Amino acid sequence: MEKTEKHGNVLDIVYIGVFAALIAVCAWISIPTTIPFTLQTLGIFTAIGVLGGKRGTVSILVYIILGMIGLPVFAGFNGGIGVLFNATGGYIIGFLASGLLMWGIEAAFGRSRIILILSMIAGLILCYAFGTAWFMLVYSTSAGAIGLGYVLGNCVIPFIIPDLIKICVAVFLTSRIKKEASL
Numbered sequence: 001m002e003k004t005e006k007h008g009n010v011l012d013i014v015y016i017g018v019f020a021a022l023i024a025v026c027a028w029i030s031i032p033t034t035i036p037f038t039l040q041t042l043g044i045f046t047a048i049g050v051l052g053g054k055r056g057t058v059s060i061l062v063y064i065i066l067g068m069i070g071l072p073v074f075a076g077f078n079g080g081i082g083v084l085f086n087a088t089g090g091y092i093i094g095f096l097a098s099g100l101l102m103w104g105i106e107a108a109f110g111r112s113r114i115i116l117i118l119s120m121i122a123g124l125i126l127c128y129a130f131g132t133a134w135f136m137l138v139y140s141t142s143a144g145a146i147g148l149g150y151v152l153g154n155c156v157i158p159f160i161i162p163d164l165i166k167i168c169v170a171v172f173l174t175s176r177i178k179k180e181a182s183l
Contacts, residue, residue: 019047019059024073035088035155036075042166044095045120049174053103060099090134097130098123120167128156
């Protein structure tokens, strides 16, 4: 029994590490803009979908910690704690908030496909909220007041359709991966 439990713990660590790496690779696939277009949310949603709320959220946390200690895992091959304090850092923290929310929704309502999709949408909205609030705070501190409409127009609205497509892809990948592997 103890050997099986240790084997399960080792597999959990491996899965968490693999998905933290996947999120990093998704961050590197980037189109630079005010807020870079990346595939990070695809990695976040797929991690939660495949690993579940707990392990998926831990993989997001590992990804953020790797970036904070200086590994170039964030968009544009950036790393370091300073990235979290720039205008886009709130979106990175929003990834963790999204994972926690999705984990909570999973705990309350289960892991059906519709619940997964709804939790991904709720997680995306929470990430937008964190990121937008942080962007406004950092920008207004360094450059002066900025309007919510301007921030939404540059940091949220252009991302809605691509992020909804990423949710669809994550749901598809989740079902395929779970079908092929015993996670």
